[in-house]
Amino acid sequence: MKRVVCVLFLISSLNGSWAVSVLPFTESFGTNTSNWLNGSSQAPNWSATGGEGGGGAIFTSGTIDTSGFGPIIFRGNNSAGASGGAFVGNWLAAGVTQLQAYVWHDAPVALNFYARLDKGAGSAASSNPLLVAPTTWTLLTIPIVDSLGAAGVFQSYGAAGAGGFNAIFSDIKNVQIALGAAQDASTQGQTYNVGLDGVSMLPEPTANALLWLGAILCTGLRRKRG
8 A cells, every 4th residue: 555655646746757858857968879960951060078067068159140039050940859848848738937048158258049849840948048258167047937028038939829828839840059159249140169068857846855755765665674
C-alpha cells in the first residue's frame, strides 16, 4: 500500500511535466551533438571551451538589421531534432515557468537580443528586447506568462488570429534567438560574432520541491523495507 501511495505522490508532483521533458532541462552544449542551427539553418561553430563558466558553447555571426523583429541567429528547431526534442511540446501542461539562455557578442556597444518561441505557421511569442553588454556572457530570463506590451514579457503573439498565448505555449515547436540593434545607429549593417550557452527550461519552484520531497519519501520507504 505504501508503494502505491509513493507512486501516486510522484505522479501528482510531476503534474504533467513529462509533456515536454523532465524539468529542469538545460542544453549545455557540452558536446557537438545538440543539432542547434544558426540563422542560415547551418551548423554553428561549436567550441568545447569559451562558454559561460568555461564550458562548451555555440558561436556564429549576425548582421544588424533594424527592420522588423531582427534576424534570427540561433535556431533550436523541431525539424532538426534540436536537443533531442526536449523543448518541443506543451509547455503549459509541463509546468514550464521560465526560459533562460546565456548570450554573448563582440560588438563595441550593447545590443538587443530577443527570444522567439514558435508554434509554426506564423504563430510565435516574440519577447521584448533584452539589452546585452559586449564581451560578457549575460543571462536572459523570460517568464512564461501571458503579458504583452512595452512593460510585458512579449511584444507580440504573431499573426492576427494565431491563437494567442495559450495556443502557442501548448504546442511549442521551435526556440529561436534573434539579434536586434543597439541604441547606436552605427551598428546598422555591421556583422558581429555571437554566442549561445545554457538554454534552460525551468519549472515552478514549488512543483520542483514537491518532486524532490516525493523522491526522498520513496527512498526512505525502500530503505525501511530493506
